[in-house]
Amino acid sequence: xxxAIETEEAKQVQAPFESWGxxxxxxxxxxxxxxxxxxxxxTAGLHNGALPVGMGRSYGDVCLLKDGNLLVTTAMNRLxxxxxxxxxxxxxxxxxxxxxxxxxxxxxxxxxxxxxxxYVTLGGAIANDIxxxxxxxAGTFGRHITQFELVxxxxxxxxxxxxxxxxxxAATIGGLGLTGLISWATLRLKPIVSRKIDYEGxxxxxxxxxxxxxxxxxxxEYTVSWVDVTSTGRNFARGxxxxxxxxxxxxxxxxxxxPKLIFPFEAPGFALNxxxxxxxxxxxxxxxxxxxxxxxxxxxxxxxxxxxxxHWNRMYGKRGLLQFQYVIPWEHAKExxxxxxxxxxxxxxxxxxxxxxxxxxxxxxxxxxxxKPGITLALDFPIKPDKSFPxxxxxxxxxxxxxxxxxxxxxxxxxxxxxxxxxxxxxHFAQYRDPMLTSSFWERVTSNS
Amino acid sequence: MxxxxxxxxxxxxxxxxxxATSGIAEATCRIWASQGASLFLIARNGEKLAAVAADLxxxxxxxxxxxxxxxxxxDKHPELLAHAIxxxxxxxxxxxxxxxxxxxxxxxxxxxxxxxxxxxxxxxxVSLLTWLxxxxxxxxxxxxxxxxxxxxxxxxxxxxxxxxxxxxxxAFLGGLRNRVDREGVTVLTIxxxxxxxxxxxxxPKSEKFADPESVAESIVSAIDxxxxxxxxxxxxxxxxxxxxxxxxxxxxKLNL
Numbered sequence: 001x002x003x004a005i006e007t008e009e010a011k012q013v014q015a016p017f018e019s020w021g022x023x024x025x026x027x028x029x030x031x032x033x034x035x036x037x038x039x040x041x042x043t044a045g046l047h048n049g050a051l052p053v054g055m056g057r058s059y060g061d062v063c064l065l066k067d068g069n070l071l072v073t074t075a076m077n078r079l080x081x082x083x084x085x086x087x088x089x090x091x092x093x094x095x096x097x098x099x100x101x102x103x104x105x106x107x108x109x110x111x112x113x114x115x116x117x118x119y120v121t122l123g124g125a126i127a128n129d130i131x132x133x134x135x136x137x138a139g140t141f142g143r144h145i146t147q148f149e150l151v152x153x154x155x156x157x158x159x160x161x162x163x164x165x166x167x168x169x170a171a172t173i174g175g176l177g178l179t180g181l182i183s184w185a186t187l188r189l190k191p192i193v194s195r196k197i198d199y200e201g202x203x204x205x206x207x208x209x210x211x212x213x214x215x216x217x218x219x220x221e222y223t224v225s226w227v228d229v230t231s232t233g234r235n236f237a238r239g240x241x242x243x244x245x246x247x248x249x250x251x252x253x254x255x256x257x258x259p260k261l262i263f264p265f266e267a268p269g270f271a272l273n274x275x276x277x278x279x280x281x282x283x284x285x286x287x288x289x290x291x292x293x294x295x296x297x298x299x300x301x302x303x304x305x306x307x308x309x310x311h312w313n314r315m316y317g318k319r320g321l322l323q324f325q326y327v328i329p330w331e332h333a334k335e336x337x338x339x340x341x342x343x344x345x346x347x348x349x350x351x352x353x354x355x356x357x358x359x360x361x362x363x364x365x366x367x368x369x370x371x372k373p374g375i376t377l378a379l380d381f382p383i384k385p386d387k388s389f390p391x392x393x394x395x396x397x398x399x400x401x402x403x404x405x406x407x408x409x410x411x412x413x414x415x416x417x418x419x420x421x422x423x424x425x426x427x428h429f430a431q432y433r434d435p436m437l438t439s440s441f442w443e444r445v446t447s448n449s
Numbered sequence: 450m451x452x453x454x455x456x457x458x459x460x461x462x463x464x465x466x467x468x469a470t471s472g473i474a475e476a477t478c479r480i481w482a483s484q485g486a487s488l489f490l491i492a493r494n495g496e497k498l499a500a501v502a503a504d505l506x507x508x509x510x511x512x513x514x515x516x517x518x519x520x521x522x523x524d525k526h527p528e529l530l531a532h533a534i535x536x537x538x539x540x541x542x543x544x545x546x547x548x549x550x551x552x553x554x555x556x557x558x559x560x561x562x563x564x565x566x567x568x569x570x571x572x573x574x575v576s577l578l579t580w581l582x583x584x585x586x587x588x589x590x591x592x593x594x595x596x597x598x599x600x601x602x603x604x605x606x607x608x609x610x611x612x613x614x615x616x617x618x619x620a621f622l623g624g625l626r627n628r629v630d631r632e633g634v635t636v637l638t639i640x641x642x643x644x645x646x647x648x649x650x651x652x653p654k655s656e657k658f659a660d661p662e663s664v665a666e667s668i669v670s671a672i673d674x675x676x677x678x679x680x681x682x683x684x685x686x687x688x689x690x691x692x693x694x695x696x697x698x699x700x701x702k703l704n705l
Contacts, residue, residue, distance in 0.1 A: 034472070034647040035497055075472070075647070078504035092500075103508065 017070050021059035022320030023383050023412055026066035026440060034075045036092060036183045040153045040436075043069060049438045050153070052177045054121030055096060058128065059323045060412030061440040062176050068438070071181065073123055079103065080184055087189040088146065093123030093182040098307075100187075106254050109189035110246065110299070112144035116355075118304050123182040128409040129174035129369040133222035133244075133303075136360030140371055142173035143362065148185035153436035157183075162365065171432035174366030176408060178442060180434045194251035197222070197244040197302040201293040203285065205238045207334055213241040214358045221245045222302075227354040228285055229344050229379065237341055238285055239356065244302055255298075322388060322412055324395060325370075325378040327359055328404030333375040336402040340395060344379060347391045351379040368429050370407045378410065389413055408441060419445035461511040463487045463537040465530075467520060467577060468547025470497040472646025473596060476665035477544065478505050487512035489533040492547075493519050512537070520547050521569055523576040530580050542672060543581045545574055545595040549611075550648050556610040563610050570614035575621055582629050582636075589633040594672050595622055596639045599680065602689045605705045626677060638678045639668055642685040 017028050031042050031050075043050050050069040057063075064070075073094035080090040087109050089100065097111060098118040104110060113132045120130065129142040138144070147161040150168055158180075160169040172179045204210050210225055217223045220243045227239035300307075328336040337356070344351065354377065361373040381388055392413040396406060405422035406414050420426055426446070433442075464481055468474055469490035478488060482505040490505075492498040495517040506513050514536045518529050534540045551566035578593060585591030600608055601615030619638055626636035643649055644659045664681050671679040680686035692705070 032647075032650050034650070035500065037496060075645075078500050079507040080500075080503050082507050 017053070017056060017064065019059060019061060019063050019412075020057045021322050021383075021412060023322060024061055024064065024440070025320075026061075026064050028065050028067065029069045030072055031069050032072045032075055033094070033181075036076065036151075038076075039071060039151055039181045039183070040155055042071070043153060043436060046436075050436055051439045052093075052123065052127075052181045052437070054094060054124035055119045057117055057120050057124070058409045059321070060408075060410065061444065062128070062408050062411075062442075063124075064440040065438065066440050066443075073121060073181075076183075077121075082107075084109075087191060088186055089189055090184060090186040091122055092184050093126075093148075094121050096121045097125065100189075104189050105192070105195060105299075108191055108193065108253055110192045112188055112190050113138050113141040114303055116304065117307055119307065122185055122187065123177075126173055126182055126185060127175055127177040129364055129366040129371075130409070131359070131371045133224045133357065135362070135371055136218070136223065136358055137221055137362070139360070139362030140174075140364045140366070140369055142365045142369065144188045145173065145365075146186045146188060148172070149183045150180040151183050152180045152434050168432055170365060170367040171429055172366075174364065174369035175429070175432070176368070176439060176442065178433045178437050178439065180437065192246045192253075194247040194249060195253055195255065195298055196247040196249075196251055196296050197299050198247050199242070199244040199293075199295045199297050199302060201295075202241045202243075203238070203291050204241050205235070207237050207337055210237070210239065210241065210356060211334065211358075213243075217241075217243045223357065225356040227341070227356045227377075229341055229351050229354045232345055236345075237338070239354075240285065246299075247296060320383050321380050322383055322392070323378055323380045323407075323410035324392060324413075325376060325407040325410040326395070326399040326404045327370065327372055327374050327376040327407075328399060328402040329372065329374040332402040332404075336398070336404070337375055337377060339402075340377065340398055343395060343398065344391075347387070349381050349384070349387055349391055351381055354379050367425060367432075368408075368423055370405065370409070372405075374404065376407075378407075408445075411441070414445065416445050416448055461485045461487045462541045463489075463539050464542045464544060465489045465491075465533050465537065465540050466544045466546065467491050468545065469515075470494060470501055471546045471548070471596075472648065472661045473641060473644060473664055473668070474544065474546035475501055475504075476661035477546075477668050478510075479508055480665055480669045482506075482508040482510040485509055485511045487537055488514075489537045490515045491518050491520070491529065491533065493517065520573045520577070523573055526573075526576050527580055530577065530584070534584070540584070540591060542592045542594060543577075543585075545577060545593070547573070548596065548598075548615075548648075550608070551611050553608050553610055566610045567614045567617075570611065571617045571621075574618055578621070578625060582625055582634065585634040586629050586632040592635040592637065592672055592675070593625075594637040594639060594668065596641065597622065599640045599642050599685045599689050601640070603692050603700070607705070635672075635675045637671055637676055639671070640678065640680050640685065640689075642680075642682060 018025055033039055046069055048068050049065060050071055051065040052071045052073055053063045054073050076092045076094035077099060078092045082089045097114060097120050101118060115130045115132055125141045126145055129140045131140050150158045150160050150172055158165050158168055162169055202213060204213055223243045225239050225241045227237055231238060356377050359371045359373055359376055364371055396414050396418045399406060400421055464486050466474055466478060466488060470492040488505060488510050490498060490502055498515050498517060502513050502515050548570045549566060552562060556563040556566060581593055597619045598615040600612040601619045604612050622636055622638045641664055642659060643657055644661055644664050646661055659682050667681040
């Protein structure tokens, strides 16, 4: 077999690498890593910076490096060890959550934390310290990582755990891929006895009802809400509160050929073909005819309704889309969310899918992690350069005033002063950065010119 | 809690894999491992081989053993193969996946480079298959699954050294099949199109590049169905039919 990776730089492939938002787009050299030993040899002799990337599901520019070298880790996806007693899975960082689920679910295990897509690598999940619908009980993904190996561009390898190289452990969780290459990591999976989720969907009108439902659902593992951001007046901030637990009744762990249960509202697929955003939101709300819907459903539609529609990001066209996700602390949660929703409604830039969720107080292990106690709202907007960015600036300033912060994985717009105010620890974090690694995001938010 | 998942065969199949760190071989072995197969893996690079073996063990292989060996060294083949089969206590499938793309430009200038490609892609498999076919024929059972290439169907200026080595291999496999079929031995010629693996890491990718996972699924299925020749993805069969039948007078003017 040829060690093709070792051939000279001249032959390396230059290609555009899109983030999930399809904005911005930058050319970069793609250097696939197939083996743990490929890095840092593959970057020897390169001068213009590098960045490890996985599936490219971040929205903005945290996974981009203009005119640089992207170290694509997706072929580095081997499992290393699994202990069915403890649920500890050790795997190379390029393995993605879909591959982990394919392995784990038939064995009676599930991801401890999952975002709304399963097309995220293990390394990417750590580097963005992702969160899920169970943040209020489980905290972030990084909390369930017991150890990983960090490879630096000078060739040194470091075992990182909460007690060994703890500062690099903290810097790398939520460290946006800038501290080195995560070559492998150990993740603690959680036991399940069924593929199914005991699901309940409840309509609400307004933030008060949302907060009340959140309060009632404290002991329910998964909660998330979809909010209609297009309606005003009586219908302002109406939505559907969705909650669920892993079914405790022993049932199939292996996927049946045909799904037996139907998603109680097929909103996402429907939405993507809809031309009218507000029509969609109204339909979404009323699709659930009853105030409460109870169902037993497979985990896939519950967690990953949009994954069925591959490349749904393309519906936003060539200009792409941008998510805007903030967290604001409890003290300002209610009036802040209302103020921001009003600003969005007023702007006329409607968001298709607005997702509202309460973060719990389980601390993140990461130095730069996004989640903190309070309310988080994610909005996605098609990009209209003259309109979107002024709105984003306004929303970012509001978030800052409310004591909140924005999520780098979803950002392409915050300014350097905004970022540095959201994450005042950034200069401390910068000490742990690998000198060779950088990203377009990092260049943008740390340049003070 | 049980860790064996979806075991499809009562007794685990015994599979010998040559070139186990190749992208297609690795993807194929993951399917076999999840079915609980017994695997003996041979590759050149010990570190990579260990990573592949750990992955397959974790995925459910019921037995794994490995040997680090340079398959260019044909003198060592009989001993190596005997050791592997002894370790597996038998063999149901031998899967040959080793090969090099080689540097076509360099091979046009330098015969040693050309000879290296031919040795690795043709001479070494002939040596291995001679031994393996005789072993299987004696026992009247077994499958020899061998990765050739669509590039062997017609020589093209961009890779005719690689292509000609695979053409020789495909012809050899045809003859071998003709010989051992009556002994109850199956020979599968696998002709993948371009696939996204380490071998092609430096080629500009187009939509034509297949994922190793889907290629692997087709290979496992073709072995189970005791097929003779597999084009994978299947679209390459009609495409190569057309390419084989373009008159030479026209073909020599084309940039394929």
